[in-house]
Amino acid sequence: MYSPALLEEHASLLTDVQYIAVSDHPIESTTHRIIYRPGIDTLKNENLESRAERLLGRIQELGSVGATAEAGVRRLALTSEDRDGRNRVVSWMKQSGLEVRIDQIGNIFGIRAGKSDLAPVMTGSHIDTVYNGGILDGNLGVLAGLEIVDVLNDFEVETNRPFVVAVFTNEEGARFQPDMMGSLVYAGGYDLDTALQATSSSGENLGEELKRIGYAGKMKCGAIIPCAFLELHIEQGPVLEAQGITVGAVESLQGISWTEVTITGQANHAGTTPMSMRKDAGACAGKLVAFVHQLAIDIGDPQVATVGVIELKPNIINVVPGSARITIDLRNPDNSILTDAENNLEIFLQELGEKHDVIIATTRLVRFDPVQFDDRLVALVEKNAERLGLSYRRMTSGAGHDAQMMSRICPSAMIFTPSINGISHNPAEATDDADLIAGANVLLQTVFDLLDDQPG
Numbered sequence: 001m002y003s004p005a006l007l008e009e010h011a012s013l014l015t016d017v018q019y020i021a022v023s024d025h026p027i028e029s030t031t032h033r034i035i036y037r038p039g040i041d042t043l044k045n046e047n048l049e050s051r052a053e054r055l056l057g058r059i060q061e062l063g064s065v066g067a068t069a070e071a072g073v074r075r076l077a078l079t080s081e082d083r084d085g086r087n088r089v090v091s092w093m094k095q096s097g098l099e100v101r102i103d104q105i106g107n108i109f110g111i112r113a114g115k116s117d118l119a120p121v122m123t124g125s126h127i128d129t130v131y132n133g134g135i136l137d138g139n140l141g142v143l144a145g146l147e148i149v150d151v152l153n154d155f156e157v158e159t160n161r162p163f164v165v166a167v168f169t170n171e172e173g174a175r176f177q178p179d180m181m182g183s184l185v186y187a188g189g190y191d192l193d194t195a196l197q198a199t200s201s202s203g204e205n206l207g208e209e210l211k212r213i214g215y216a217g218k219m220k221c222g223a224i225i226p227c228a229f230l231e232l233h234i235e236q237g238p239v240l241e242a243q244g245i246t247v248g249a250v251e252s253l254q255g256i257s258w259t260e261v262t263i264t265g266q267a268n269h270a271g272t273t274p275m276s277m278r279k280d281a282g283a284c285a286g287k288l289v290a291f292v293h294q295l296a297i298d299i300g301d302p303q304v305a306t307v308g309v310i311e312l313k314p315n316i317i318n319v320v321p322g323s324a325r326i327t328i329d330l331r332n333p334d335n336s337i338l339t340d341a342e343n344n345l346e347i348f349l350q351e352l353g354e355k356h357d358v359i360i361a362t363t364r365l366v367r368f369d370p371v372q373f374d375d376r377l378v379a380l381v382e383k384n385a386e387r388l389g390l391s392y393r394r395m396t397s398g399a400g401h402d403a404q405m406m407s408r409i410c411p412s413a414m415i416f417t418p419s420i421n422g423i424s425h426n427p428a429e430a431t432d433d434a435d436l437i438a439g440a441n442v443l444l445q446t447v448f449d450l451l452d453d454q455p456g
């Protein structure tokens with residue numbers, strides 16, 4: 001829509017503007033009835049500082065859907081709260097004139113057509129949350145994508161390539177496993193039918209839940225292959241804040257290895273069973289925790305290792321534990337070091353089982369190789385941070401993200417904004433407004449660069 005105020009406000013754009021006379025009101029002066037279609041290069045100096053309320057307001061509004069008493073948010077994947085959040089985002093997409101398509105795993109794509117049928121530029125993230133999460137994780141990336149659409153619309157810019165804002169299903173994996181499911185299935189890394197059969201801990205079926213909330217779409221997973229995928233996300237760690245840096249140009253993502261260990265010994269009387277005659281699953285669990293912690297310290301940074309779950313049975317004060325279930329999370333950006341860590345764990349478990357006369361079984365729950373993002377995209381992110389006068393650094397992501405899965409099918413990269421105190425997956429998750437806007441500005445300009453890109 002032509003707006004005189006807008007045209008005045010951005011009078012500097014007029015030098016590059018093409019004027020098209022509109023004939024439906026021939027009596028009105030043609031000087032006031034024009035549609036101008038500037039090229040995207042006229043938005044080189046555009047940023048979101050003066051229009052920050054729209055993005056910040058939507059972050060708050062989406063954060064109010066599924067709000068918890070602790071001022072956090074709970075929109076577990078494919079619950080009614082997730083549906084309400086999806087509906088909110090889809091209505092914004094439609095308001096902004098996007099064509100909305102839903103694929104078979106429930107991923108949402110809002111498409112803004114380009115002048116050509118070239119492969120689109122895609123950005124996005126997820127809006128599902130953990131049990132009591134913050135309002136930024138995932139949501140920032142989706143809503144910043146919508147904001148880019150609205151800037152393009154405000155200036156009536158036609159882009160060379162189409163632009164797509166994606167919302168991926170079940171990134172968190174808090175209700176259905178595996179995590180990052182929507183993007184993983186989309187990228188062909190996980191079977192669609194297996195994913196649809198996933199069952200929650202309370203017995204619900206993923207495919208049925210998709211239908212119930214109205215997001216069992218028809219589009220084939222992987223139907224749109226972008227020329228580039230960019231994801232803006234909060235860091236969820238302390239590095240940027242500690243170093244006083246505003247923008248993370250994420251060049252890699254560490255490999256993740258999850259193992260579940262089950263130790264079966266013999267439950268017995270705590271008073272009458274001599275130490276030498278025990279099959280103590282609890283003592284083994286304790287040794288395993290200590291081993292895993294020391295393993296990461298011995299390997300050194302950036303190796304990390306975590307035991308997040310220990311369940312003993314029967315879990316009674318005067319009974320030697322008969323069984324134990326322990327989960328181990330190992331991460332490293334170097335695949336060979338991560339593999340060594342896994343092998344060392346295996347050797348330790350074998351020795352532990354023999355020494356304590358217990359049976360130890362392991363299940364590999366998750367194994368994702370480290371990801372190297374596309375160097376050209378990372379350099380473009382750096383270039384735009386530099387041009388916008390923002391401090392930046394290259395970094396590795398400690399957490400898994402949808403961009404990791406998209407990197408299987410197209411050049412991908414991520415932009416991080418600082419997390420206050422490094423806190424995430426917690427109602428206290430926060431980022432300064434200025435940092436959110438700075439990150440969104442880098443995304444905006446990087447997307448603009450790519451939208452005008454010619455195939456080469």
Ligand SMILES: [Zn+2]
Nearest residue numbers: 137138171233
């Ligand atoms: Zn996330």
